[in-house]
Structures are given as C-alpha cells and as structure tokens.
Amino acid sequence: MSASVIVCKGCCCGKIEKGHNEVPVDALKSAWEKSGLEEHVKLTISGCLGPCSMHNVSLLKTKNGNIWLGKLNSYEHYDALVEWGSNVAEYGIDAELPEILVPLQFERAEDAYSMAF
Numbered sequence: 001m002s003a004s005v006i007v008c009k010g011c012c013c014g015k016i017e018k019g020h021n022e023v024p025v026d027a028l029k030s031a032w033e034k035s036g037l038e039e040h041v042k043l044t045i046s047g048c049l050g051p052c053s054m055h056n057v058s059l060l061k062t063k064n065g066n067i068w069l070g071k072l073n074s075y076e077h078y079d080a081l082v083e084w085g086s087n088v089a090e091y092g093i094d095a096e097l098p099e100i101l102v103p104l105q106f107e108r109a110e111d112a113y114s115m116a117f
Contacts, residue, residue, distance in 0.1 A: 003041045003088045005081055006059040010048025013056045020055045021073045031082045040089035054106060060084065062093040069104045076100055 014023030032043045054070025080098040087095035
C-alpha cells in the first residue's frame with residue numbers, strides 16, 4: 001500500500017463530553033469497506049496523534065509526505081477522507097485533496113523541524 005489514512009480517536013478527538021464532535025468510526029470503516037479501499041489505502045483508527053488543540057485530527061501519509069488535518073467537525077469531512085482514498089486508489093498518490101479538506105490542513109512542528117535537517 002502506498003497510502004494510509006490515520007484517524008485519531010484518542011484522548012480528545014471525538015470526545016463529545018469534552019465538547020468535540022464525534023468521530024464516526026463505524027461509518028468510516030463501513031464506507032472504506034463498501035468502496036473497496038482496503039487493498040489500496042490503509043485505514044487506521046489510532047490513539048492520540050496530537051496536537052490536541054486541533055481536535056479531531058487525521059493524518060494522510062504517502063511516500064510524498066504527510067498531510068495533517070485538524071478540526072474535522074462534520075460527516076462531510078470524513079466523507080472527504082473516503083473520497084481522497086478513492087482518488088488515490090484510482091489515480092495514485094498524487095491525487096488531490098478534496099476541496100473541503102484544504103482549509104483544515106496544518107503543519108506539525110515536528111515535521112517542519114525534521115524537514116529542515
């Protein structure tokens with residue numbers, strides 16, 4: 001597999017009792033299976049990815065690098081993760097990020113630091 005989607009469901013992400021929106025894990029897994037993406041893009045539901053201030057964080061990984069997304073607050077955002085996975089399966093790792101996810105991108109300080117050296 002040349003791509004992965006890692007969805008945080010850790011200490012803050014998806015915790016309604018902390019004021020964050022739900023992470024629709026079951027719906028996401030079902031959509032992944034229904035779209036036949038398991039063979040092309042690995043989906044992982046993970047513990048805390050940090051940074052917690054961004055809440056509802058996901059990481060898209062390819063050999064081209066990492067795309068960090070934060071504040072995924074609606075089902076449309078998670079549908080767009082499935083869309084990205086489908087695009088990668090069809091067009092490869094250079095598939096563009098769905099427009100709804102573009103403003104949710106952020107840069108992790110650790111990634112910027114490691115790229116500097």
